[in-house]
Amino acid sequence: VRGGGIWRGVLAAPPNQPFLPTGVGKSSLLLRFADNTFSGSYITTIGVDFKIRTVVINGERVKLQIWDTAGQERFRTITSTYYRNTHGVIIVYDVTNPESFVNVKRWLHEIGQNCDSVCKVLVGNKCEDPSRKQVETADARRFSEQMGVRLFETSAKENLNVEEMFNAVTAMVLRMKQENLARLQHPEVVKINRPKKKPPVKKCC
Numbered sequence: 119v120r121g122g123g124i125w126r127g128v129l130a131a132p133p134n135q136p137f138l139p140t141g142v143g144k145s146s147l148l149l150r151f152a153d154n155t156f157s158g159s160y161i162t163t164i165g166v167d168f169k170i171r172t173v174v175i176n177g178e179r180v181k182l183q184i185w186d187t188a189g190q191e192r193f194r195t196i197t198s199t200y201y202r203n204t205h206g207v208i209i210v211y212d213v214t215n216p217e218s219f220v221n222v223k224r225w226l227h228e229i230g231q232n233c234d235s236v237c238k239v240l241v242g243n244k245c246e247d248p249s250r251k252q253v254e255t256a257d258a259r260r261f262s263e264q265m266g267v268r269l270f271e272t273s274a275k276e277n278l279n280v281e282e283m284f285n286a287v288t289a290m291v292l293r294m295k296q297e298n299l300a301r302l303q304h305p306e307v308v309k310i311n312r313p314k315k316k317p318p319v320k321k322c323c
């Protein structure tokens with residue numbers, strides 16, 4: 119939203135399975151983007167958290183309010199409410215953990231049901247080490263094309279593609295808002311065929 123408004127975005131991920139040791143890196147992506155820091159230790163997010171960062175896109179200042187949701191299943195009912203009134207959603211999986219990729223489809227569907235018009239992107243995080251990669255880029259790309267969402271591979275650890283990904287989502291949101299505004303200002307002219315008025319009957323004296 120321009121002019122001091124706030125762009126609201128959500129980082130979401132398939133819930134962690136109990137046997138999975140780590141999260142996919144939602145908080146780490148946000149920390150990298152907002153504070154340009156990274157920590158190797160894992161502190162799971164409780165409920166939700168958020169950070170704010172202002173960016174300039176195409177000469178426009180945009181204030182981003184980014185909500186970081188908990189991946190753990192037990193917080194699911196709290197976090198799903200955050201999709202409402204949101205402009206963009208970043209769905210994150212971990213490229214070293216195929217389980218995290220499996221549930222992405224369900225999440226895309228759930229977001230589609232909870233958000234009116236929302237820009238979605240799919241993010242494969244932890245991409246810095248090709249030898250640890252278990253979700254192939256080609257498979258992820260095929261899936262993202264099927265679902266009609268853009269795919270980014272990032273590393274919060276090595277700061278790869280993080281800025282580009284957040285900027286791309288912001289640009290998508292701005293474009294969507296401009297299109298909506300243009301539609302409001304120039305609504306399509308709908309011609310309604312009114313019954314033609316009968317020509318006045320000429321009276322003769």
Ligand SMILES: Nc1nc2c(ncn2[C@@H]2O[C@H](COP(=O)(O)OP(=O)(O)OP(=O)(O)O)[C@@H](O)[C@H]2O)c(=O)[nH]1
Pocket residue numbers: 131134140141142143144145146147157158159160161162163164187188189190243244245246272273274275276
């Ligand atoms: N190698 C590598 N590790 C990462 C990367 N991003 C995050 N991690 C690590 O993965 C673990 C989980 O990161 P978090 O950011 O806490 O994950 P999360 O998705 O927020 O997890 P929940 O809050 O539990 O849902 C931490 O130990 C991070 O250091 C990355 O790009 N590369």
Ligand SMILES: [Mg+2]
Pocket residue numbers: 141144145146161162163186187188189
């Ligand atoms: Mg977290």
